[in-house]
Amino acid sequence: MAGAAAAGGGDWAAVFEAERQGALRGATGPLTPELVLAELRRSHAAEQQLGAQLARLATREAGLAAAAAASAAENQQLRSALHSARAVADPSLVQLRQLLLDPAVNREVSRLRTELEGARREVAAAQAELRARQFGREPLVGKLEALQDENSDLRRQVGDGRVAQLERTVAAAREQLEESRRVTKELEQQAVGLDQQAEALADALALAQRGTAPPRPRPACTLGALDEAPDDEEGAPVWRLDATELASALKGSDGGGQRCAASSAFSLPPAVLPPAAACKRLLARQRWRLLCSADGAGGALGVALQWLGGPCYPSTAGNSFCGELKVDVRCVGGGGGQPLLHKRAWLLHAFNDRTPEAALPGLVAGAELQGGGEGLELEVRVSFESAAVHVQSPIPGLVVAEEPHLVLKVSEDPCLLLADRFLSPQECEAVRALGGPYLKRSKVSAGDETPLRTSWGTFLTGQMAVHPVAVHLDDRVEELTRLACKIERRAALALSEATQIVKYDRGQFYALHMDNRAGDCARRAATVMIYLSDVEAGGATSFPRSSGYPLRRALQTCAAGWRNEPAAPPGTPTPADGGNGNGGRGRSAGLRIAPVEGRAVIFWSRMADGEEDKCSIHEAEKVEAGTKWIATRWCREAQPAAQG
Structure with missing residues (x-):
């Protein structure tokens, strides 16, 4: 026994060496009792931890079991309630007859049915929850x-x-x-x-x-009808008058007094109108009458042209037909038909409702007709050396084109043209819809936001630039620039920057500014601006340095070839005082263009000599009511003029 113990004691180190290779794999060096005790302590601590985990799992299992039992009990209760509700809901026929006789019972039945529906819903929810608990991870x-x-x-x-x-x-x-x-x-x-x-x-x-x-007073004699076969080299029509009685009146042999003759109403043929006149189509549709007067007391013969009226351009009012008239008067005596005299004079006048008649009262002295004898004949020729139409509404201006759009020149400094109804309401709406979703706070040309410009805007770039609406708008703008350059005889314009859509809400504005960048008028030589909406109040575009285009300037335009042979009689109007003196208003206090849907304007920031036009400074006035939309396109000169 002792030997066995000794043998066992002798194997103690071998046994623990084997354990060191197994359970004590982390040990190094010789195996000592202290190492064994430390390992036992660690094993005991691990056993205690496992026991605690086992206890927690048992507690969780008990909780789950309790929850399952509660769910089962609740399920059993719901099943019992359902069974009871079914029993109540399916009474016998006799019970139903007895119960339905009492209204209170009917109300109770209704309440129970409501509770039954609620119970059914609860059962369905419980069954769904039960299936969810039984649903494994893999199926999920x-x-x-x-x-x-x-x-x-x-x-x-x-x-x-x-x-x-x-x-x-x-x-x-x-x-x-x-x-x-x-x-x-x-x-x-x-x-x-x-x-x-x-x-x-x-x-x-x-x-x-x-x-x-x-x-008018009944004429003493009548002028002949317009000769349909002009007999002069210039193709001007001729009015003829048997002037024997007229000569007698001029000599005062019939007791003095004024005698007159008038032609029938007529329209001026193209031969007497300037070939390059922009208003030629409308001018040819006006009605006129030629008057000839003989003042026996003064012994003078006068000739006058009277405007009888005619159509005007759509959406315009206050038309004045300005022109420089050339009047030819010849008197041929009865003996041999030789010219007794030949008078030629030029007259500058604006025909309108206030001044419908232009007259040369003392053109021929009575003494010059003496010796004519019987068969004295008076020949009168009238032609327009220059012609223009000036309108007062919608904005005072000169008609510079009749088609494809009616174009008005409403300012000379800066040069500014205006065309109403340039875009239709449908086109304006399409442009607003294209740019509206992309509006941001507007910036000035330097790229900065400033309190001087408070509007919203966007540029039609990228995909918007190739949108059919944007392409159509560019085509229309190019059409307008070509027409404007042709009218003003300016260098051709090319579209430079992308179209800008701008929206002004109530209270928003853009203070005075120049469109060109820091004087670089070659980049932005001209601006095309199209109003895309009407505005209830405010929002006009103001050019404070513009003098507009009054009637006096239109008369000065027609007076480019002014001359009079011989010198004009005393009192004859001259271009310096505005023709007949009825249209001159002096320099205006500026030009204001009201926003009208579809209206387009084009103005130059660069003068014909290449210098910057200081008069092109302008502002967008504050919108008082409503909303203002515009589309702006800047243009450069395709062939910039040389800087002076």
Whole structure:
């Protein structure tokens, strides 16, 4: 026994060496009792930790078991309640007959039915919760993946559907645009026809009104009708008059007094109108009358041209027909038909409702007709050396083009042209819709925000620049610039920067500024601005240094070839005092252009000699009520003029 113990004691080190290779794999060096005790302590601590974990798991298991028991009990209660509710809900026929006789019972039955529905919903929720607790991880993952695949398919289908929908929308928009262009063209043709009809009606109305006016004194003799076969080298029509009685009146042999003769109403043929006149079409539709007067007391012969009225341009008022008239008067005696005298004079006048008549009262002295004898004949020729139409409304200006748009020159300094109804309301709405979603706080040309400009704006760049609406707008702007350069004989303009859409809300404005950048008028030689909306109050574009375009300036334009042979009689108006003196208003206090939907203006910031036009400074006045929309496009000169 002792030997065995000794043998066992002898194997103690071998046993622990084996344990060191197994349980004590982390030990190094010789195996000592202290090392064994430390390992035992660690094993005991690990055993205690495992015991604590086991206790916690047991507690959690007990909790789950209690929850399951509570759920089972609740389920049993719900089943009992359901059974009871069914028993109550399915009474016998006799019970129903007895219960339905009492209204209180009916109300109770209704309440119980409501509770039954609530109980059914609770049972369904409990069953769903039970199934969720019994639902494993793997089925859940599979279902989640199936749902993700289904969502991907739905996204792909929705994307394909949206693309197809967008393609259909674009195709429909293109078709609608083509249809709109066709309808617009037809409407323009109809509008031209209606304008012609309106002009004809206005012509007839004017003649009717003239016919109801107080008649002039009955003429003592009558001028002949307009000769349809002009007999002079210039192609001017001729009025002839048997002037024997007229000569007698000039000599005072009939007791003195004034005698007059008048032609029938006529229209001026193209031969007597300036070939390059912008108003030639309208001027040819006016009605005129030639007057000849003989003053027996003064012994002088006078000739006058009287405007009887006619149509005016649509949407305009206060028309004045300005021109420099050339009047030729010849008197041929009865013996041999030789010219007794030949008088030629030029007269500058503005024909309008206030001054419808231009006269040369003392053109021929009576003594010059003595010796004519019988058969004295008077020949009168009238032609326009220059002609222009000035309007007072919508803005005082000179008509510089009749088609394809009526264009007014409303300022000379700066040079500014205006065209109403340049864009239709539909076109204006399309431009607003294109730029509206992208508006940001407006900046000045240097790229900074400033309290001097408080509007909202955006540039049509990128995809917006190639949008059909933007392309159509560029085409219209180029059409206007070509026409303006042709009218003003200026260097051709090219579009430079992108179109800018600007919106002014109530209270917003843009203070006085120049459009060119720090005097670089070569980059922004001209500006095209289109008003895209009406404004209830305020919002006008003001040019404080402009003198506008009054009637006096229109007369000065027509007086470029002013001359008079011999010198003008005393009292004859001259270009220096504005022709007949009825239109001159002096230099105005500036030019204000009201925002009207569809109205377009073009003005130059660069003068013809290449210098900056200081008069082009302007401002956008504060919007008092409503909203103001504009589209602005800056232009540079395709061939810039040399700097002086």
